[in-house]
Amino acid sequence: MKSIGEIAKSLGTGIVTMFKRxxxxxxxxxxxxxGFYELKNDPRRHNLPGAVFLFLxxxxxxxxxxxxxxxxxxxxxxQMNLNVPxxxxxxxxxxILFIIANWCFTSLMDGDGKFRDIFTATAYATIPMSICNLLxxxxxxxxxxxxxxxxxxxxxxxYVWCYGMVFIGMLVTHQYxxxxxxxxxxxxxxxxxxxxxxxxxxxxxxxxxxxFVIQLYTEISFRLNE
Amino acid sequence: xxxxxxxxxxxLVLLAAMTVTVALPALALPINSDIADNxxxxxNRQPVQAPLAYxxxxxxxxxxxxxxxxxxxxxxxxxxxxxxIVDKGGNRVIVLDQNYQVVSIISELxxxxxxxxxxxxxxxxxxxxxxxxxxxxxxxxxxxAPEGIYVxxxxxxxxxxxxxxxxxMCDINGNVQNVIQGVRVDVINDYAFKPVKIVVDRTGxxxxxxxxxxxxxxxxxxxxxxxxxxGAPPVTYNAADWFWRVIxxxxxxxxxxxxxxTEYSNINIDDRGFIYAxxxxxxxxxxxxxxxxxxxxxxxxxxxxxxxxxxxxxxxTGKYPPVGDLMFFFNSSPQIVDVAVDDESGRYTIIDxxxxxxxxxxxxxxxxxxxxxxxxxxxxxxxxxxxxxxxGEHIIISDVGNKSITVYETTxxxxxxxxxxxxxxxxxxxxxxDYWDKVTTFNSNMYIAYIGLGKAEMRQAMANYDETxxxxxxxxxxxxxxxxxxENYSKAYGELRKEELSKNFxxxxxxxxxxxxxIIVLYFVRKSLKKKKRGAK
Numbered sequence: 013m014k015s016i017g018e019i020a021k022s023l024g025t026g027i028v029t030m031f032k033r034x035x036x037x038x039x040x041x042x043x044x045x046x047g048f049y050e051l052k053n054d055p056r057r058h059n060l061p062g063a064v065f066l067f068l069x070x071x072x073x074x075x076x077x078x079x080x081x082x083x084x085x086x087x088x089x090x091q092m093n094l095n096v097p098x099x100x101x102x103x104x105x106x107x108i109l110f111i112i113a114n115w116c117f118t119s120l121m122d123g124d125g126k127f128r129d130i131f132t133a134t135a136y137a138t139i140p141m142s143i144c145n146l147l148x149x150x151x152x153x154x155x156x157x158x159x160x161x162x163x164x165x166x167x168x169x170x171y172v173w174c175y176g177m178v179f180i181g182m183l184v185t186h187q188y189x190x191x192x193x194x195x196x197x198x199x200x201x202x203x204x205x206x207x208x209x210x211x212x213x214x215x216x217x218x219x220x221x222x223x224f225v226i227q228l229y230t231e232i233s234f235r236l237n238e
Numbered sequence: 239x240x241x242x243x244x245x246x247x248x249x250l251v252l253l254a255a256m257t258v259t260v261a262l263p264a265l266a267l268p269i270n271s272d273i274a275d276n277x278x279x280x281x282n283r284q285p286v287q288a289p290l291a292y293x294x295x296x297x298x299x300x301x302x303x304x305x306x307x308x309x310x311x312x313x314x315x316x317x318x319x320x321x322x323i324v325d326k327g328g329n330r331v332i333v334l335d336q337n338y339q340v341v342s343i344i345s346e347l348x349x350x351x352x353x354x355x356x357x358x359x360x361x362x363x364x365x366x367x368x369x370x371x372x373x374x375x376x377x378x379x380x381x382x383a384p385e386g387i388y389v390x391x392x393x394x395x396x397x398x399x400x401x402x403x404x405x406x407m408c409d410i411n412g413n414v415q416n417v418i419q420g421v422r423v424d425v426i427n428d429y430a431f432k433p434v435k436i437v438v439d440r441t442g443x444x445x446x447x448x449x450x451x452x453x454x455x456x457x458x459x460x461x462x463x464x465x466x467x468x469g470a471p472p473v474t475y476n477a478a479d480w481f482w483r484v485i486x487x488x489x490x491x492x493x494x495x496x497x498x499x500t501e502y503s504n505i506n507i508d509d510r511g512f513i514y515a516x517x518x519x520x521x522x523x524x525x526x527x528x529x530x531x532x533x534x535x536x537x538x539x540x541x542x543x544x545x546x547x548x549x550x551x552x553x554x555t556g557k558y559p560p561v562g563d564l565m566f567f568f569n570s571s572p573q574i575v576d577v578a579v580d581d582e583s584g585r586y587t588i589i590d591x592x593x594x595x596x597x598x599x600x601x602x603x604x605x606x607x608x609x610x611x612x613x614x615x616x617x618x619x620x621x622x623x624x625x626x627x628x629x630g631e632h633i634i635i636s637d638v639g640n641k642s643i644t645v646y647e648t649t650x651x652x653x654x655x656x657x658x659x660x661x662x663x664x665x666x667x668x669x670x671x672d673y674w675d676k677v678t679t680f681n682s683n684m685y686i687a688y689i690g691l692g693k694a695e696m697r698q699a700m701a702n703y704d705e706t707x708x709x710x711x712x713x714x715x716x717x718x719x720x721x722x723x724x725e726n727y728s729k730a731y732g733e734l735r736k737e738e739l740s741k742n743f744x745x746x747x748x749x750x751x752x753x754x755x756x757i758i759v760l761y762f763v764r765k766s767l768k769k770k771k772r773g774a775k
Contacts, residue, residue: 083715084731088281088722154735157728 033059037136044177048184052129060128063135067104070138073145074103082153085163107134113203114182117196123186133185137177144170279605281557281685281722283564289680291652292609292633294618296645298338311636311643316627317389321634324387324397329380331397333410344412350378351417353402357430358422376402386435398433400449405433418462437507445505445513452501469515469544504576513544514577514586522571529564540574541588556604562590562597578628583660587626587633594620600659604686607652618644651680658690667694685721692717696730
């Protein structure tokens, strides 16, 4: 039985290790192939909490981008109502879906990566998007419409860099050839759509069943009260 | 004792409440005191409440004019002091003065020439000209279902005497000056000339909407020869129609409506010679497409401004096109049947006969305000409004369903907007800004008011080259963001940025130099530190 002090201490050391291991992300940005290989195979580089932290950073920068982007690059008055859980979901959910779909397919297609490897690699690959979000905010407050190309370039660059990193990450993590990596990437996207469809379907069915049960309950309670 | 005090207090409170309730309507602002659901479409095309802009001050029924139930106003026109009404059902022209009292009723024509009973170009089998037997029974000294009217500056009345197939020019007493009939339009086979609406341009030639003519307005010389078609509406034909055409069987194809260009429903001319024409037959899906695309071209526009050459020159620079209502059900699409133009400021009002609402736009195509509504027996509402005319601050609308003429007056709110638009058109932007400022106190959803204010601030900022110009730019930014005007906002921001940069140029320059020098120094310091480390090893 651990005491609270011990738990706090292990938590503290965990957080410290997480932050100590995070700067490796910048090494990955500069050397993606070596970086992702090391991230997967060197136990000293493993950083699952760091991956979660990076997804939170992505969500935070997305919300910042939504709220702080200059007037010229936002929908009028859109910043007046903000739904934080929704924004977090919009920013992070596609990646989570991708991770699940990718894991599903690659475990059938001789992929070397375990779920935690895919998760960590994808999280580290989102760093360019966070950086470009942060860069786009001051830029959007400085340029005019005629110079909007600069802003659009920074945003688009963030997306392209991020998706490129995800691709390289999958390539290295699963030890695939480029052809196979492209095939699994396409399959993963299809899988994302399938998962999204199933989620919607289940949600719909659950609401139906719940509605039926509630209706049944009301009906019976009315009868009993008669 | 205590109870009694409570009772008295309660009674007093109740009494006070009742007094307030009774007195409230009297205390209320003069705006919106009418029963009306006035609205304006905001920057996002959503209908939002707006103050009352038009107040019905007078409804004139056929009894008020001393007429019978045959009264069927089909077109009205204002020239000078007089209002001219053409009565399709009673076959007459009624002239009212400024106080809407009858000046004259023209039902008998004097000195009218014989009716032209032939159809130009059509012959019988033996080669003799074909005579239309129906026309022989018509009386040349009366109108027969006239539908259009125009009055020139000298007071000469032009009546489109539709079923008599002629244009009658007469004075206020019915003395005929001239008649145009038997106009030969070669392009259309066996065409019996039936004028529906008419205006006369500055060269003296007639522009006529012909019955069942869909190739545009007929331009007819003053001597009665047909010259050309003007402003032909484009054929409306879309992908869905094409698809159904392809898969339909021969039987079904026969049932499909033939694809013909739409006809104009009414025309009007301003003092500069531009013709305003309306089309009432645009279908709901087409109209919704045009609205969604904020179509600048006149392809699917219910109102057009035709230059003398016949091209559409109406400005449509608003956040939504000038089409009347933007939201409607598919089975009740707006039918824009007439337009009236204010010569001084160039603003125009279109009337939708389906909903009975009329909408006033500025010359750039921004919606200013609206009025009217649909109802059977309510003052200021219409059953089937069909024609509109403008006289200064009055709008006159005829309703063929209720057999009445309704006179509207603009409210203080609308007059403020009118003044602002007029000042703007005249180039007095500072004055316009003052008016716009007052308009925003009435209606904060008036996005063009903020555009006007923002533009005025921009001008002030550019005119005053001193410290205040920064404040003016900042104000302009606030106004443009309220108006959701990104283009203008960007322009103002670009100017402000330029000014700020040149003002603080020395600081920025020094800052950049310091950063560069700092980086170089750091680089060398690090290098020497590394060397030292190596040396130490």
